[in-house]
Each structure stands twice: as structure tokens, then as C-alpha cells.
Amino acid sequence: MMVESASETIRTTPSNQNGVSSLSSQSDGGGGREGGSNGDTNGEISPVDLLHLQQQQALQAARQFLLQQASGLNSPGSNEVKQSPVQVPVSMAMMSPQMITPQQMQQILSPPQLQALLQQQQALMLQQVKHTPILTHTRALWTQSQADKFRCIGSKQLAFQQQLIQMQQLQQQHILNLQRQGLVPLQPTAAMQSLQQGTSTHAFIHRTLTMQQSVTQTHLDKHACTHGQNCTHTQTHASEKYVCITISLLLFCVCLCLPSHEEHAGSHPLYGHGECKWPGCEALCEDMGQFIKHLNNEHALDDRSTAQCRVQMQVVQQLEIQLAKESERLQAMMTHLHMRPSEPKPYNQPLNLASSGSLLKRDSDAYPEGLPHPPTSAATPITPLRQGPSVISSSSLHTHSHSHTHAVGPIRRRNSDKYCTPIASELAQNCEFYKNADVRPPFTYASLIRHAILESPDRQLTLNEIYNWFTRKFAYFRRNTATWKNAVRHNLSLHKCFVRVENVKGAVWTVDEVEYQKRRPPKMTGSPTLVKNMISGLGFGSLNASYQAALAESSLSLLNSPPLVTPPSAASLNMLHVGHDDVSSTVEQVNSNGSCSPTLSPQQYSHPVHVKEEPTEVEEDSRPVSLLAGVTHSLPLPSDERDLEEDLPTEELE
């Protein structure tokens, strides 16, 4: 009955201004009459019990409605429900019915939905209670004398406020009675607090409902404990009146509040920046009203929306799984690095936290001063960690060991870039990591650009393609685009190793290997003895940067020979290849690891090896990458190692 009154309120047109005054009188008088008559006439079932049951039925009906809507079933016996384009969020419908609270319902359901819900509920309840004289009588009272006055409410908000005031008064009075009788604690209830503090209507509804449930339960408990012993009429009447009004008010509040999405203007999770955030939609909506209309029209409950919602759920699920895994990995890494337990960062923050374009200084954030910096030699693991980027544990830490006292400014990663980390193997082994994690790759822009170009089939890329490669390969480069794109352009222009070639489809960038090798700073020349000592004395995992540089610069040709590098020791090979940010240095390992990097045969990468004394002139049509000239090597290669040499990276022949 109260449901009906509320639903009738919804169906009314807002033209009748009489509804304002009639509402308060109606609620007060009708509810009072209801409570009184109920308490006087019902001998077996307490009105409180009945109303409690009614409320539960209402909630159950709402839940059932949601489920039916979600499953595409029309509500039986409700033409209006069938006619109205009811849209129920699938996620809502997928929830366990027990999880749906009235607050959630009134927040999630759109006005048509709630209207249909209430009507369905009304029909259901009428069926269930039509043989109850009290309810029938009350319903008759309600429908005959007041329903017409509700049809047109001119000012819902004003009526609602009056209703609230009245409700507050009744509530306070009722609670005082209950407190005097020891039925409820003396501290103010949440509902009263919300009333007094003027909290939101939604919170009020929820709290009121909760409180009403509690009070009703208290009555029921008391009723059960006393085994039918009479309660005082005062208590009974007040409680029943309160409960009746509460239910009617609740439904009224829900009805009134639902259309007022203005309260949530701009805060709808699917609406932002003037457009619909529904996956794949991005429809422009000027305001919330238009958005709601769009939402109901375009994203109603159908197969498509359901599928999209399920997809989104799976996305969220996957992200949560990924988040858990990454978090676990981070913890393991920090544990391994003896990082303080308090250091882990919140989930929702990227690993690197710098806000501005200073990319590299984020490493210092990732490794605060509390972190014991590993020594630059023995303790630094060189082998890329399978669980994460090797650069995090080695190069960055190494760099940080020199720069951790500087709070700002980019951290140079010369060692990591050129000596410690082979970019190809690093990217190969941590391809997915860099794709998903907001971690800056520990390579210079130049090396990354070079890698991108050499990775391309034609070894030439347009600027935009380079951009795309960055964003495709690294999650880090999906933001601060202006900064790193500027850096890319800057590097392309600055370094002579990048050659701009006019192509039929525009300008493309290629790599001049000669120039690229030239730009590398002179490093210590290796010697067989040094290499031998390093291999035998230090072990693969303990090569420091200098040794790695030496290896890279001078002696990798020896180390790279098949007897020393066998497939099971691919990681060791990486270690031996340290000192390269060179794509070609470890492409074999890249491919053998089955990484996501494009498969480039060693021949592709190393074919320039054959051209040892080629002039450095850069032809217009030639690919500068094929130019490798003037490279001297301190270790003369035996003639029979030429085949081996062909498999070597270009840098290894320096």
C-alpha cells in the first residue's frame, strides 16, 4: 500500500501544486490512522511484523526485479514494466541479491526503472496482502482520499523537505520513547545524526532504513521474548506509526531522489568531460540529463551492453589479478633488496612517481634513500630478473648509488644504458613488463630510437612510427607525451647517427651505425687477459660496469663464440653482452627467449660486419645502418672465426 502510494506519486505529473500541502497531511494523518487502526484491529500479527515483512518483501521484490531485468525476463503481470525501457546495470544484476541495498538501488536505478520496480512490487504486495483487512483498509483510505492529491506534485523537493521535517520529529519522538523503554541505545542514531547534520538524502534513506529495520527487529525480538505479552499501547502505536511513515517516506524519498541526478552531476562514473565513458562510446553529452538520456537509449540492457559489461568485468578482473601479481612481485623485489617494509607504494600509484617530465629521477623515487645501495660490482645482479626488469635491480640501483643524494634532476644512466643492459634482451625479457608497468626503460632516447628503427622491417621509421613504437612498447611513454616526444625529436636532430631520409611517403629516419658507434665514448680497451680474468674470477653475475664495458668494447667476439655461449646460458650471454644498449648485441637471445620482439635474424643485424672498411659516406638511398666502417678491433680475429664473427653484433666488433 505504501508502495502503491509512492509509485502513484511517481506516476503523477508535476503540475498539481496541491501535492505539497496534501503530502504532509496525508502522510501524517494517513500514517497515523494506519498505525492506529492496525494496532487496534490486528490481533494475531503485529502491524510491526507485518510492515517489517512488507519491507522485506519490497526489498526482495526489488532484488528480484533486478535479477529479472538482468536476465532479460519481463516482469509478469506488469505491462508498464514491459513497456518501459528498463535498464538495469548488469553488474548490479549480477550481484548477489543480498548485496543490493536500498541505497544502491536508488542510486543505480533510473527513474523508469524504479518506477517499474515499484509498480511491480506494488502488484506483488497487493497480491500478498489483499486479504489483510488492515492493509486493505489502509490502502482504501490512502487511495481514495489522497491518491488524487499526489498525482501532480509541483514541488517535490519542498514536499520532501516537509516530509523530512515531519519525519525527523516523529523519529526523534519515537526514538525518545524507545530510549526511555530501553529498546535502543541512548546515543543518537545514525539516521538522527544524518537528519540533524543534514547529510545527503541518500545517506538518510539508507540510514533511516537501517534504523527502521533495527527498530522493527527490536520490536520483533521483544515480541518474541515476551511471547505475545502486551506491549504498551503507546509504544506500539508510536512504533507502528513511525514504521509506517518510515516506509512510505523511504519509498517517497527514493522516488524523489532518483530523478535528481543533478546531485551527482559530473560524478557519474560513466560520465566525464562531457562525454559518455561507456567503453567504446565517447558520445558527447552536454549535461547530465542528456547523458542519462543517452545512457538509457544507447546503453540499455541488451545483449551488447551485457557483453560489454562482462568484458569490462573481465578487464577489471584481469587487472586485479595483474595488480596482485605485480604487487607480490614488488614485495618480493623489495624483500630481496632489503627495502624497508614501509616503503611499498600504494597500488594505484605507478612505480615511478615523478609528476613532471623528469623521467629518470623517478628511479630515485623507486629506490629511496632507505634502500641499501648495492655495490657497483659484485653484488649487482646482471642477469635480467625474470620477474622484473633487470634494470631496476642493477642499473638503476647502480646509478642510484651515485645519485641518491640528489632529490631532483635526471639520473644519468650511462652505465646502465651503454654498459650494463643490452637493450634487446632487456626489452625482450621484460617486454610485457614495460608494456604494462609504468616504468621508464633504462635506456637513452637515442638507444631506444635506434632500437625502434632497427626493429622495423625496413630499418627506417617515420617520426610518428617512432612515437608509436615508444607508446606500444612502453607504458611509461603513454603519458607525458609532449615531453618525451620532444626528447625524441631532439635526439633525432641532435645525434648524427640518426639520418633523415626523404622517402616517397615522407621523411623517414634511419640509423647510421658508424655515427652511432662514434658517439660512444672511448672506453678501456679490453685484453684477452682481462677478459679471461673476468670470466674466471668474477663470475657472470658479478661483472661490474667497467668490466662489462671492457667486455663490450673489446672482447665479446671471443666470449660470443659458440663454445662459450650455449643456449642454456642465454642469461649468461646477456651478462657477457653487458655493455650494450645495442639491439644487435643480443638479438639471438631475444629470439631464443621467444619474446615479443620482432624476430630478426642475426644475419639481419650483423650483416654490416662484413663491411669493415666501407667508406662512411651516407648515400641517399642506402641504409645507413648497413654502414659500418672504420671499426678497429684490438683483438684480431682469426680467419676461421669469420663465420662466428658474422653472428656477432656490430658493437662487439669495435
Next chain:
DNA sequence: GTGTACGTAAACAATC
């Protein structure tokens, strides 16, 4: 202390 490499920011012009 100096030179080099690197990253970042910015201005500017040419081109799309």
C-alpha cells in the same frame, strides 16, 4: 675542475 653525455624545456620555422 673540466669535458661529455644525457634529459628536459623552450623557441622557432617549415610543413602538413
Next chain:
DNA sequence: GGATTGTTTACGTACA
């Protein structure tokens, strides 16, 4: 006219 591309300069930092 705005966006993109390309060049150049300047500055600060890290490192050898």
C-alpha cells in the same frame, strides 16, 4: 589556424 615535424639553444645533472 592548428598540429606536426624538425632544428637549435640553453640549462642542469651525472659521470669519467
